[in-house]
Amino acid sequence: MFTNKLQEKIRRGEKTVGTFLGAGNASIAEAIGYSGLDYIIIDTEHGPYEAEGVMEIMRGAELGGTTALVRVKDCSRPAILKMMDIGARGLIIPQVHTVEEVRQVVDYAKYYPTGNRGVCFSRADGYGYDEIARQPLTDFFRDANARTLIIPQCETAGCLEHIEEVCALEGVAGIFIGPFDLSVAMGMPGRFDDPDFQKALDRILKAVHDAGKFCIMFSTTTEAARKYFARGFDSVTVSLEYDILITAMQRMMAEAKA
Numbered sequence: 001m002f003t004n005k006l007q008e009k010i011r012r013g014e015k016t017v018g019t020f021l022g023a024g025n026a027s028i029a030e031a032i033g034y035s036g037l038d039y040i041i042i043d044t045e046h047g048p049y050e051a052e053g054v055m056e057i058m059r060g061a062e063l064g065g066t067t068a069l070v071r072v073k074d075c076s077r078p079a080i081l082k083m084m085d086i087g088a089r090g091l092i093i094p095q096v097h098t099v100e101e102v103r104q105v106v107d108y109a110k111y112y113p114t115g116n117r118g119v120c121f122s123r124a125d126g127y128g129y130d131e132i133a134r135q136p137l138t139d140f141f142r143d144a145n146a147r148t149l150i151i152p153q154c155e156t157a158g159c160l161e162h163i164e165e166v167c168a169l170e171g172v173a174g175i176f177i178g179p180f181d182l183s184v185a186m187g188m189p190g191r192f193d194d195p196d197f198q199k200a201l202d203r204i205l206k207a208v209h210d211a212g213k214f215c216i217m218f219s220t221t222t223e224a225a226r227k228y229f230a231r232g233f234d235s236v237t238v239s240l241e242y243d244i245l246i247t248a249m250q251r252m253m254a255e256a257k258a
Contacts, residue, residue, distance in 0.1 A: 026060030033064015090149030097158035106171035111141035
């Protein structure tokens with residue numbers, strides 16, 4: 001049965017933690033799942049993955065018990081539709097600049113009446129044999145729309161400028177903040193302590209929560225993640241799996257040689 005464990009946890013008010021997958025394969029995704037991590041974001045924007053590879057990683061994540069989201073490469077219909085059809089539980093949408101771009105993404109990703117997603121039973125619904133697909137078509141559309149998450153990234157000046165409108169759009173589940181690109185877009189690269197940058201974070205968080213939706217923040221450290229949770233963020237994506245692997249290996253070598 002089609003479920004979205006991440007969505008269920010967020011609705012219950014649980015703190016959720018994820019990481020990006022930028023180099024690993026299906027076995028790494030499966031192993032990460034056994035750690036208890038709430039979700040991974042398979043990165044097709046900066047990572048090397050195409051649809052078939054992403055599908056195998058999804059299978060690994062499902063075996064391990066973690067939710068697989070995908071950061072798509074762009075806002076095009078093929079990039080959106082393909083990842084939905086192979087079973088992504090949610091999409092992170094990078095580099096959106098206008099409200100209309102987000103509205104178009106929703107149109108590609110959501111079935112009637114919210115959008116105009118093309119209808120073809122696929123892996124996402126058990127090739128038409130999962131319980132969700134064995135309903136009248138309008139009920140299938142309703143349930144599939146409800147259980148797939150569309151999460152634009154706020155990392156451009158345009159998205160920040162229109163964040164309240166973006167959050168209000170039907171079909172948008174939440175917002176993912178990319179602090180590095182957002183700081184660049186604001187003309188203050190890496191100056192995360194700048195008062196104007198902090199005000200921008202407050203504005204985004206307020207807009208998301210005022211719309212009754214959730215906000216995910218990216219963090220490079222667990223210390224920063226704790227602060228973001230204390231600040232009211234619903235979820236934090238911590239680092240990337242290869243960075244976590246490298247630092248764990250460095251720590252292991254240092255401890256072994258001590």
